[in-house]
Amino acid sequence: MSSQCQSKTPQPTPSHVHDYSQVMDEELVILTDDSTDTEQEKSAEKAKRKEAKRQKAEEEWLEVEWKKRVEEEAQRRRVMEEEEA
Numbered sequence: 001m002s003s004q005c006q007s008k009t010p011q012p013t014p015s016h017v018h019d020y021s022q023v024m025d026e027e028l029v030i031l032t033d034d035s036t037d038t039e040q041e042k043s044a045e046k047a048k049r050k051e052a053k054r055q056k057a058e059e060e061w062l063e064v065e066w067k068k069r070v071e072e073e074a075q076r077r078r079v080m081e082e083e084e085a
Helices: 039-084
Strands: none
């Protein structure tokens, strides 16, 4: 066969080559694979969530206690005012 039996698909020339790895795209989203997290990272995240939960529960408890004390003080004042009257 002769050299005429070449592919009909045009082959890119060096002027058509683009290096897209250097293109900046501010809308580019980088997807990460969470399955690569180490056990230590997972454990640390779990501990952080547990501590946040504990702290929230403690804050709620302190708020309830504060409201209870305020109500008890108000009750004492009412009793004292009634005794004085």
